[in-house]
Every structure is written in structure tokens, then in C-alpha cells.
Amino acid sequence: MRKLVHYIATTLDGFIAGPDGGDPTGPNGFWPITEDYIEHLVAEYPETLPVQARQALSVTAEGTHFDTVLEGRRSYEIGLAAGITDAYPHLRHLVFSRTLAESPDSAVELVADDPVPTVRELKQQEGKDIWLLGGAEFAGSLYAEIDTLILKVGPLTIGDGIPLFSRKAAFDPRTWTLADHTALKSGAVFLTYTRVGS
Numbered sequence: 001m002r003k004l005v006h007y008i009a010t011t012l013d014g015f016i017a018g019p020d021g022g023d024p025t026g027p028n029g030f031w032p033i034t035e036d037y038i039e040h041l042v043a044e045y046p047e048t049l050p051v052q053a054r055q056a057l058s059v060t061a062e063g064t065h066f067d068t069v070l071e072g073r074r075s076y077e078i079g080l081a082a083g084i085t086d087a088y089p090h091l092r093h094l095v096f097s098r099t100l101a102e103s104p105d106s107a108v109e110l111v112a113d114d115p116v117p118t119v120r121e122l123k124q125q126e127g128k129d130i131w132l133l134g135g136a137e138f139a140g141s142l143y144a145e146i147d148t149l150i151l152k153v154g155p156l157t158i159g160d161g162i163p164l165f166s167r168k169a170a171f172d173p174r175t176w177t178l179a180d181h182t183a184l185k186s187g188a189v190f191l192t193y194t195r196v197g198s
Helices: 035-044 051-056 073-081 115-124 136-141
Strands: 004-010 015-017 066-072 092-096 108-111 129-134 148-153 176-183 189-195
Touching: 004 015, 004 066, 004 115, 066 073, 066 115, 066 136, 073 092, 073 136, 092 115, 115 129, 115 136, 129 136
Parallel strands: 004 129, 004 148, 066 092, 066 129, 092 108
Antiparallel strands: 148 189, 176 189
């Protein structure tokens, strides 16, 4: 069965974005983009690079982890504000929104329903794992469905911002097993956890 994987960058103090919710890797972002960080993404997670990065880095690899990406409206709108209607044309791209009336891109599927039944249905289908991209509220709504966490932990703190899961997520303690880890010389650490009992 396919797994729902929350693959996300986080600071040491648990934030995925600054207080304004903007892209931490964008032109005004705070995320440290080092050479070894990019090399690791290209080698291990090429499918998670947005189309502009794939083009700039001449990445054509299909990737081995994901064939589907799920995104909440707020995260999707960060790309829209930059003029990008589909940052992941190489993946099946679903955006969950109750406010967007129609998709700005024919390849992006809009889903207005509760994401939980959709995710459960996707898990039963054939294919690679499902990438939960974010943001915090969307991830919080799918908290109980997440099978694997892949945290790209940056060597920085920011003090305040958007947390890994929205404060609206239900209190539901979960135990995770460290399945893999990679530490880069630049200080970033990739941590893969699988949910105990999944």
C-alpha cells in the first residue's frame, strides 16, 4: 500500500516558514541553500524539485519516492503569486481548496472535499508514495493519515513562524521510529521517521 509522506523543510525550532507564510527558499527567503543541500536533493529527491529548479539544474530524473503531490491552497498560492500554475508537472498534482472555483492549470486537480477520504483512496491505488507538501493547516488536517515524516532540518532557528503542524491539529501523540538519516557538511540533516504501528 502507498504511504502518505510528509516531506518538508523545518528549522531547528520547528518552523516551516516565517510569520508571513512566504516561501523560505524564495528570493527573500531565509533558508540556507548550500551546494551539498542541492546535490542531495538532486541525487535523492529529484521529483521534489519544482520545475524551474529542475530546468536550471538540468534534472530529468523521474525520482524514486513520489508520483503524486498533495498541496493546500495557501502553499499553492505562493507559486501562483510567482506566476507558476504547476510547479510539479512531472507529478500528479492535487490542490485542496474550498475557495478556488477552477484550476489555473489543466494538469492541477482541484479537490474541494475533505482530504482524508481522498488520501485513503489514493493509498489504495497502485504507484509510488504520496508527497504531502503542505502547509501547516493542510498537514494538520491529515495528521492521522501520515505514515512517514521526512524532515529536512536546516541549521537555523527563526524564533517565530508557521509550525510544522497548525495549532488547529488535534492533540494526538504519535510515536515514530528513525528509519534513516543523512547529515550534510553544511549542517542540514535529513531525518526519515516511520510511524510506529503503520
